[in-house]
Amino acid sequence: MQLSKKQEGNQLTVSIEGRIDTTTAPQLEGELKHAVTDEVEKLVFDFSKVEYMSSAGIRVIMSAEKVMRRQGGMVVRHVNEDIMDIFEMTGLVDILTIE
Template identity: 60%
Template sequence: MNIVKTSEGTTRTLALEGRLDTTTAPQLEGEVKGALTGVTELVLDFSQLEYLSSAGLRVILAAQKIMNKQGKMVIRHVNETIQEVFEVTGFSDILTIE
C-alpha cells in the first residue's frame, strides 16, 4: 500500500493506494498516530484503494475516535466494494463518507 500525504492549513489528506489489510494496516496506523497533531480535519481519499479488511476498519475507527476529539474526519471517493464493506459492518452509520 502507498500513502500520499498532503496538508493544507489544519487539513491533512491521506490518499491510500492498493490494499488496506492485516499487512498494511500498521503502516496507516503509524501515519494516523504521527500525523494528527494540530489537525482539525482528516480526509481519507480512497479513490485508489482496492481492498479493505477488518484490520483496516480497526485503524479507520481509531482515527475517527481521535478526530472526534479535535475536529472531523471525512472519507472520499469510496468504490462500490468498499462502500459495501462499510454498510455490512455498520461503519457507514458512524463515518462521514462523501
C-alpha cells in the same frame, strides 16, 4: 499499499492506494500517529485507489475517527462500490462521514 499525505492549514488529506489489510494496516496506523497532530482539525481520507480493506483496516479507520471526533472531524471520500459494501455491512455508514 502506498499513501501520500498533504497538509493545508488544519486539514490533513491522506490518499491511499492498494490494499488495507493485516500486512499494511500497521503502516497506516503508524503514519497516522505521526501525522495527526493537535493542529489537525479535519482528517480527509481519499479512498479513490483503495482496492480492498480487511477488518484490520477498519480498526485503523475507526481509531482515527475516534481521535478526530475530539479534534474536529473526519471524512472518507471517493469510496468505490466494494469498500462501500464493507462499510454498509459493518454499519460504518452510520458512523463515518462518507462523500
